[in-house]
Amino acid sequence: MKEKRQVLIIDDHPLFREGIKTIISRNGRFEVIDEAGTGREGFEKASQLKPDVVLLDISLPDETGMEVARKIRHHLPHTRIMILSMHSKIDYIVEAFQSGATGYVIKESAAERLAQALEAVASGEYFLDSSISHEVIAKLMNSPVKEAKVSDAGYGKLTSREQEIMRMLAEGASKGQIAEQLCISVKTVENHRANIMRKLDIHSAMELVRYAARLGLIDVDLWKE
CATH class of the missing domain: 1.10.10.10 (Winged helix-like DNA-binding domain superfamily/Winged helix DNA-binding domain)
Structure with a gap:
């Protein structure tokens, strides 16, 4: 039998973590191995456990999810990072992917999209919550391309x-x-x-x-x- 993919949850809301664990428990291909409520604790646990996937909130009490994502990407290049956030603004999404995340899901969509997102991210693919995809694409289409002007x-x-x-x-x-x-x-x-x-x-x-x-x-x- 194929081993389950290991998941670490980093989010400062205990009730939300419980809900996510319940969702993941219904999927036979993934298991939650631990959880953390702060960025520092989450990074320490990620370093020790080396999970396959980290589910990471942007808003944490001690540091931002972006900062945690960058550290995990640097120290654990094989661990995949998926952002679970209440924010759907393009700026957050772009920074999340630039920081090393390969998946982004809005918390309101977690119940229906988390399983699909986990499958994609764990397989090395990118995943963007379909509820915000159209907004992101529209923003990118209307954004002028900035060319580097460095010549000093x-x-x-x-x-x-x-x-x-x-x-x-x-x-x-x-x-x-x-x-x-x-x-x-x-x-x-x-x-x-x-x-x-x-x-x-x-x-x-x-x-x-x-x-x-x-x-x-x-x-x-x-x-x-």
């Missing part, structure tokens, strides 16, 4: 890691958040930041934001309320 000589002096950290700093990420996402120490982030500022002859965070916006590296709308 100073930017070219940065290493690939420095360029990555520069963008994250310009987008407002803290040194601690960057260290967490890239799995490096805060001290290393500080050293990279110092090198970036020196190479670009920039002396403040706002100057860095203006520089990144001028090159088209960040979306200036991120800084609007």
Whole structure:
């Protein structure tokens, strides 16, 4: 008999986790091996158990599901990640897939779509909840394609890691958040930041934001309320 695929649930609502476990228990091909209510606890359990699939909420009390997804993708490349969220906005969906998720299901649809989503994600396929697919496609069709405008000589002096950290700093990420996402120490982030500022002859965070916006590296709308 074929072994069941193992599932870890990371969600801060105990009642919702119970509901998901009930749904999965009806499927003979999957089993829930553990659950967690915070991002930190979820990542620790994922690292220990190495599940086939992680069901992950975006809104967690200590860190975002996107941050957890990036860490799991980095440390457990064979574990598939599926987002279960109440959010259906295109921005959340795009960031989820960019963070390493291969499936996205709205919580309201879980009862009817979770089994199908698990089958797809566990098989290495992508799954997008059909209740939001039309909205996503429409948004993408109406979104102009942004072309890279990076041509500054100073930017070219940065290493690939420095360029990555520069963008994250310009987008407002803290040194601690960057260290967490890239799995490096805060001290290393500080050293990279110092090198970036020196190479670009920039002396403040706002100057860095203006520089990144001028090159088209960040979306200036991120800084609007």
